[in-house]
Amino acid sequence: MAGLAVALAALAAVSLTVGTYDVSLPEIGRVLWDWLTGSSTAHDKATVVLLTIRAPRILLAALVGAALAASGAAYQGMFRNPMVSPDILGVSNGAAVGAALALLLGLPSLVVHGLSFVCGLGAVLLVMAVARAVGKGGNTLTVMILAGVVMSSTFSALLSLVKYVADPDDALPQITYWLMGSFARSGNDANVLVLAAIFVVGGGALLLMRWRINALSFGEEEARTLGVDVKRTRTVVILAATLLTSATVCLCGTIGWVGLIIPHIVRLVVGPNYRALLPVSLLGGACFMLLVDDVARIIVPGELPVGVLTALIGAPLFIYMLVKGRKEWL
Amino acid sequence: MTLEVRDLACGYGGRRVVEGFSMRVEAGDIHCLLGPNGVGKTTLFKSVLGLLPRLGGNVLLDGREVDGLSAREFARAVAYVPQAHTPPFAFNVRDVVVMGRLAHLGPFAAPGRADYEAADHALAQLGIGRLADRVYTELSGGERQMALIARAVAQSPRFLMMDEPTANLDFGNQAEVLEAAKRLAAGGMGVVMTTHVPDHLFQCEAEGTLMLRDGRYVKGGADAVLTPENLRDAYGIEVMVLDASWRGRGVRFCRPVVV
Numbered sequence: 001m002a003g004l005a006v007a008l009a010a011l012a013a014v015s016l017t018v019g020t021y022d023v024s025l026p027e028i029g030r031v032l033w034d035w036l037t038g039s040s041t042a043h044d045k046a047t048v049v050l051l052t053i054r055a056p057r058i059l060l061a062a063l064v065g066a067a068l069a070a071s072g073a074a075y076q077g078m079f080r081n082p083m084v085s086p087d088i089l090g091v092s093n094g095a096a097v098g099a100a101l102a103l104l105l106g107l108p109s110l111v112v113h114g115l116s117f118v119c120g121l122g123a124v125l126l127v128m129a130v131a132r133a134v135g136k137g138g139n140t141l142t143v144m145i146l147a148g149v150v151m152s153s154t155f156s157a158l159l160s161l162v163k164y165v166a167d168p169d170d171a172l173p174q175i176t177y178w179l180m181g182s183f184a185r186s187g188n189d190a191n192v193l194v195l196a197a198i199f200v201v202g203g204g205a206l207l208l209m210r211w212r213i214n215a216l217s218f219g220e221e222e223a224r225t226l227g228v229d230v231k232r233t234r235t236v237v238i239l240a241a242t243l244l245t246s247a248t249v250c251l252c253g254t255i256g257w258v259g260l261i262i263p264h265i266v267r268l269v270v271g272p273n274y275r276a277l278l279p280v281s282l283l284g285g286a287c288f289m290l291l292v293d294d295v296a297r298i299i300v301p302g303e304l305p306v307g308v309l310t311a312l313i314g315a316p317l318f319i320y321m322l323v324k325g326r327k328e329w330l
Numbered sequence: 331m332t333l334e335v336r337d338l339a340c341g342y343g344g345r346r347v348v349e350g351f352s353m354r355v356e357a358g359d360i361h362c363l364l365g366p367n368g369v370g371k372t373t374l375f376k377s378v379l380g381l382l383p384r385l386g387g388n389v390l391l392d393g394r395e396v397d398g399l400s401a402r403e404f405a406r407a408v409a410y411v412p413q414a415h416t417p418p419f420a421f422n423v424r425d426v427v428v429m430g431r432l433a434h435l436g437p438f439a440a441p442g443r444a445d446y447e448a449a450d451h452a453l454a455q456l457g458i459g460r461l462a463d464r465v466y467t468e469l470s471g472g473e474r475q476m477a478l479i480a481r482a483v484a485q486s487p488r489f490l491m492m493d494e495p496t497a498n499l500d501f502g503n504q505a506e507v508l509e510a511a512k513r514l515a516a517g518g519m520g521v522v523m524t525t526h527v528p529d530h531l532f533q534c535e536a537e538g539t540l541m542l543r544d545g546r547y548v549k550g551g552a553d554a555v556l557t558p559e560n561l562r563d564a565y566g567i568e569v570m571v572l573d574a575s576w577r578g579r580g581v582r583f584c585r586p587v588v589v
Contacts, residue, residue: 077419080417080418080419081418082418082419208438209438210440211429211432211435211439211440211441212432212437214421214425214429215429215432217417217418217419218417218429219417221376221379221381221412222410222412224379224380224381224401224405225379225381225401225405225408225409225410226405226429226430226432226433226485227401227402227403227404227405227406227432227433227434227485228401228402228432229400229401229402229437230401232437267419271420271421271422272419272420272421273421273422273425275440
């Protein structure tokens with residue numbers, strides 16, 4: 001775990017050098033030192049590039065990766081299924097509809113983020129309410145997944161509707177690019193602070209619940225006889241994971257794959273105990289996201305949609321891990 | 331300490347499967363629940379454990395209604411041993427057993443060194459200390475059942491509720507699980523277990539309840555409960571109850587007549 005933390009720091013440092021404008025490592029050291037000592041008066045190009053463009057973008061990418069991987073890991077345990085991703089309850093599609101609606105109406109970007117976040121949360125709350133109404137103390141986990149699938153496809157239909165009525169020369173491409181996900185757009189200090197705050201709350205809650213998630217992965221009844229308050233634990237995990245995922249979608253668009261694949265790969269390496277699985281997934285998600293973002297910036301001078309690359313890099317990586325990994329963990 | 335079930339009615343979605351069931355288990359007792367498939371043993375178990383809403387009657391711990399207890403408080407008094415199963419994730423045995431300690435920890439707390447020691451102690455107590463670092467899903471059925479009993483022991487409850495602990499186990503492992511149950515009872519734990527093997531009642535020298543097909547319950551010691559007539563009424567077949575001796579000790583057993 002310590003090794004992974006060092007790797008993350010190293011990756012972040014390397015990420016600072018990557019981009020169209022060449023900055024050497026010593027120069028980065030100078031800029032960071034000036035910033036730390038408060039003497040960064042110089043408005044030279046390196047300082048501007050590093051502190052206002054690259055650093056926030058790197059922090060944002062790392063936070064997004066960590067948030068998605070942590071939510072995915074928690075969900076996989078709670079739903080007792082390693083194939084579950086953080087958007088299983090409809091948070092991504094909900095958030096996408098919120099954003100698309102705001103973009104359609106030409107609202108300012110703060111409202112786009114806000115409405116997207118609220119719609120993501122709302123979609124999941126709706127799923128929970130449906131599951132409660134339909135489940136009636138029965139097998140609510142299955143009902144919840146079904147409700148999530150239904151809600152997801154409903155929101156995806158609404159999204160298509162919004163796209164259909166959107167102006168094809170203006171609003172439509174905006175919506176499309178927004179949904180593909182981007183770190184460049186949202187990489188500023190304010191967004192980093194917002195996401196960091198949400199991450200502390202949601203990620204912290206998941207880390208505190210890690211042993212309860214362990215118990216839940218043995219099934220609802222067993223967890224209860226082990227003394228776990230199943231309903232409360234489940235509610236906290238869903239709210240925390242939804243908070244995290246919704247925040248990432250509203251800032252950076254829908255980035256699939258990370259929440260599914262990273263916990264899976266980590267489980268192959270450290271096993272299924274959330275004591276290690278959760279923190280390592282979190283760090284692993286951050287590393288993976290940075291790596292993907294670096295590749296995106298190296299390949300194309302402008303920018304590639306992050307979601308496309310996570311899939312293109314993640315899939316072969318996953319197959320490699322499957323081949324190399326300890327199969328008994330599967 | 332006493333676990334008492336009074337006039338319990340239970341079932342699914344308002345349909346009553348079991349009605350008017352009573353049972354009293356003291357610390358150190360073994361109580362076997364016998365009965366044909368579908369008579370409601372598992373339903374009864376789930377209702378007592380609070381996993382199914384009860385349709386009537388009471389479950390009392392030392393005379394106190396358990397309804398007021400939180401899951402955590404109940405788990406500190408009564409532990410559940412499910413049938414050996416295969417969970418979707420491959421935990422280490424020690425990690426599985428240490429989960430028994432959750433009932434003694436705060437809602438956000440993680441097991442500490444003392445809890446891992448308790449887990450190791452439980453494994454040693456059941457004679458499976460060697461399995462601690464093995465992967466639970468790779469164990470044999472008998473080993474998995476013993477690991478689940480160790481988890482329940484690590485929970486340090488007053489009562490163990492074992493749901494068909496010998497199901498799907500080979501001849502030898504069945505005996506080992508029964509011996510473990512007897513040792514735990516001798517150590518002061520109250521044990522309630524369901525079983526499909528009437529002989530277990532003889533082997534455990536236990537009290538038992540035989541649930542008959544017509545909804546009656548025959549209760550008492552092994553000799554009173556396991557008569558050819560009662561077994562016929564329960565299982566619908568002819569059963570011989572035979573006596574033998576082993577090293578000078580009288581042994582009684584039953585055997586269904588297969589023609």
